[in-house]
Structures are given as C-alpha cells and as structure tokens.
Amino acid sequence: MADYDDEPFQMDEEVDLGSPERELSLTEEYFSRDGTYMEENDIRLASKPEPKGANSGLYKVSESVNDNPEELARLLAERLGKNPEKNGEESTEYDEDADDKLDIQKQKALENEFREKNIDLRAQEVTPPENFAPVINNIYRSSFPQIHSFSFLRTLKLKSILCLIPEEYPQMHKDFFEEEGIKLFQMGMSGNKEPFVKIPPDLVTEAVKVVLDPRNQPILIHCNRGKHRTGCLVGVIRRLQRWLLTIIFDEYRKFAAPKERPMDQQFIELYNETEIERYAHEHGLLPLQWDDEAGL
Amino acid sequence: MSRKVVQPPSLRIIPPLNFCPVEKQLYRSGQPLIINQSFLQDLNLKTIIWLASEEPQEEFLDYCSMNSINIEFVGMINDDYSYQNVNPWDSLNETTIKKALELICDRNNYPMLVCCGMGRHRTGTVIGCLRRLQGWNLASVSEEYRRFTGARGGRILVELLIEGFDISTVEIDPEKVPQWLGKRDK
Numbered sequence: 001m002a003d004y005d006d007e008p009f010q011m012d013e014e015v016d017l018g019s020p021e022r023e024l025s026l027t028e029e030y031f032s033r034d035g036t037y038m039e040e041n042d043i044r045l046a047s048k049p050e051p052k053g054a055n056s057g058l059y060k061v062s063e064s065v066n067d068n069p070e071e072l073a074r075l076l077a078e079r080l081g082k083n084p085e086k087n088g089e090e091s092t093e094y095d096e097d098a099d100d101k102l103d104i105q106k107q108k109a110l111e112n113e114f115r116e117k118n119i120d121l122r123a124q125e126v127t128p129p130e131n132f133a134p135v136i137n138n139i140y141r142s143s144f145p146q147i148h149s150f151s152f153l154r155t156l157k158l159k160s161i162l163c164l165i166p167e168e169y170p171q172m173h174k175d176f177f178e179e180e181g182i183k184l185f186q187m188g189m190s191g192n193k194e195p196f197v198k199i200p201p202d203l204v205t206e207a208v209k210v211v212l213d214p215r216n217q218p219i220l221i222h223c224n225r226g227k228h229r230t231g232c233l234v235g236v237i238r239r240l241q242r243w244l245l246t247i248i249f250d251e252y253r254k255f256a257a258p259k260e261r262p263m264d265q266q267f268i269e270l271y272n273e274t275e276i277e278r279y280a281h282e283h284g285l286l287p288l289q290w291d292d293e294a295g296l
Numbered sequence: 297m298s299r300k301v302v303q304p305p306s307l308r309i310i311p312p313l314n315f316c317p318v319e320k321q322l323y324r325s326g327q328p329l330i331i332n333q334s335f336l337q338d339l340n341l342k343t344i345i346w347l348a349s350e351e352p353q354e355e356f357l358d359y360c361s362m363n364s365i366n367i368e369f370v371g372m373i374n375d376d377y378s379y380q381n382v383n384p385w386d387s388l389n390e391t392t393i394k395k396a397l398e399l400i401c402d403r404n405n406y407p408m409l410v411c412c413g414m415g416r417h418r419t420g421t422v423i424g425c426l427r428r429l430q431g432w433n434l435a436s437v438s439e440e441y442r443r444f445t446g447a448r449g450g451r452i453l454v455e456l457l458i459e460g461f462d463i464s465t466v467e468i469d470p471e472k473v474p475q476w477l478g479k480r481d482k
Binding site: 125126127128130131132133134135136137155241242243244247251254255257287290291296 | 307308309310311315316317318319320321338339340403406407430431432433436439440443444474475476
C-alpha cells in the first residue's frame, strides 16, 4: 500500500471518518473503473485517501493488517463507531446520497429554534427556497422549503404542493400548509442512483398528471435539493412542450450543478411520454400555456 | 431492411439560450435566434428589453417588427441618453438598470422578455436588482444570478452592482405595477 494518491479508486466521497465534507455527500460510485462490482469492504479499503502523514495511526493499522481485509474492516468500523452521531445510520445506507435524503434531525433543530425564539413567520425577510424558479405559468420548482421561506411561499398563493421525497413533513410545515389551505401530494421516490436505484417512470407519469391539473395550480414541485428528482420531473414537462433535448439538459444542469447526474439526463431522454401525452390531450392540457387569462 | 415512416418528424421547440421564466409573463434569455421563432411565438411578447451594448442581429429586429414587438434598447443608452461611447465590456450603469426596472414595473408592457447577448451578466444584473426590489435577500439573489452564468461563474463586479444599487430611485407607478410586485400580503 504505497502511495495513496495513486490509488486507482479515489472515491473521496465515501465515508470519510467524520470530516466536515462528508456531510455534504456520500458515495456515488460502487463500480471500480474497470467495471467490476466492489464489495463494501473493498470500497472502504480502496477509498482511503488519507492525506500523507496526516493520520499516521491509520497508516500503521493498514500496514499491519494488509493481508487481512476483515481485520482492517473491523478496525475501520471501530473507528467509525467513534463518531456515532455523524456516521451512525447514514454510512450504512449506501444507496442514499446526502442530497437525496431530508435531514430530519436538522429540520427538528430548526423548528425548535423558531419555536423557542418565537419568531414571527409572517414578518420574515423574503427568502425563496434554494433553487426556486417558475417552470411555466402556475408551476414552480424549488428545494425543500425551509421554515424561513414560508412568508415567500405565501406570496405565491399556492393551491398545492407536490413533494417528491418519502420523508414526512415536520409538524411546523404541516401546520403552515393547513393554515394556508395548501393541498399536499406526496409521491416519494428515490433519486437516480447508479447502479441499482432508479426513479420509477410510472410514478413520474402520475406526478406529471397532478402537476398539469389546473385544479391543483398554482403548484410547487420540490424534493430535497431541487436538483435531481425535481429536475427529472421538469425535464418531462419540457418534453411535453417539445423542447429540444439539448436545451432540456442544459436547464437540468443549471439547477443540478455541481452535481449533475448522467442517469437523470438519460431518464429524461428515455422516458416514454406516450401515456402522459395521451392523458394531457384527452384533458385538453396541450399545448401548455405560458400565461393564463387571469392577467397581472 | 426498410423502415416505413409512420408519422412525420415532430416539431421541436427550441427556447433561446439561458431562457427561464422570472415571474408571470416576464422572461429572461440570451439573444433569440431564427431557430427560436416558434418558441417565441407562444410567449406572445409585447416588449423586449435589449441590454447588450451592440445592435441585435438584423433577423431579430425583423422578427420583432413583423410581430409588432416593441424593443427597448436600454443597454445602448449612455448616462446622458446619447447612444455613444457605450463599451461592450462595461457593466450596466445605474441609469440603465433604473430604466430597465421602470419598464419592468409597468404591466402594460407585458408579456416581456429581458435579454442580452448570452443572457448571463447584463440580464442577470437587471433581474438581480428586480429581485432586490421584490425584497429578496441577497444570498438568494446571488444564487439565482450564478445559476445562469455558465462554467466561468459569476462576476463579483456584477454582484457588487446588484448589492449597491439604490432601489429607492426606481419610480414605480402603483397603478401600473404587476400584482406579484405590488403590496405583499396584507
């Protein structure tokens, strides 16, 4: 195990023994470069890009158990165990990117903060959720709306919200939506994760039906970061508008940056729109209108 | 092996570079080209705010006059309202931003497209100042601006301009202002 910098598998997104960056993203890759599937232990072994000399303790361990991967895995697991609050549940769920998963603990903490300080939600500064943008007419997109975005959401006069993550809303959100009379559609789906986890196209079709229904508009589509799942859904809407794929991808990448996923773009391209197109035609929803008669 | 054509190739719609809706009936983009015509047609534009310092392409001007779209050459006006000495490498100045915003604040001009050459910095400046007028916090304004600036990223100078712009100088006629910009909530 000579030079770690030259290891072929620089999967520095893999569990990184509790460094701050680790919270941002878990691993995306489970194939080595030559395409063979790697066992989790192998990943751990191959993906230890420890900075030279920064952690001599680990080096010694690695060398001494070089021939015994199980022993090394055990030792690594032990080390991971030292930071249970950071590495506990997430490190075992290898198919979830940090971006895909709503951090419920963080939500709770935020909620408590707002409760404790008794902050008036109506008086908050206008703060749109991250990645907020109109899609077309009365359809909007964004990341998971935080409590401080409530006063902004109110200005949109939403009739419904389509939520693409499986996690349950925190109580404060539920209260807010009820108070505003906002109808909730929850269609939890996992993101497109190589190699096994995919966005189910049928669910997307159902989701687009909800979004296009004028009775549900104005509607906000959101997932956790407003990048991947929302991006795929908006991509499908753009296909209904018959946009060129290049432009659809360009829009997808703008919102997904810097975490564009080729699989998402492939999903948008390969999605079979026959069903949703038939539905939209039958209900007189096509072509999609840029502005309604309601005026300004 | 022969393939039968069962249906004609479907029409593909091409939005201009960096196109995105900003608010109801207000859009942003780079310079529209001939290939974007069928797309633009759907927007029913009434006004285009042209923010680049150069003349737009001839075809674009023709398209606008054929569809009786009013182009406002805001980016080509100088401080003293002469059309001289405007350099393409200069950022917008306060006068032009103010002029653009006042056009945006008049709903009689809608549906409206705000554009420059690439739809990045000049358009980003005006939309950024509009967001400030709407009361957005600066971090959200910057996030939106940078979403459209491409691989080379945002320019600090543009962001300084957005932050420093005095929104109170914009004259807004409450009779004409679009609903989404009007009084927020009771």
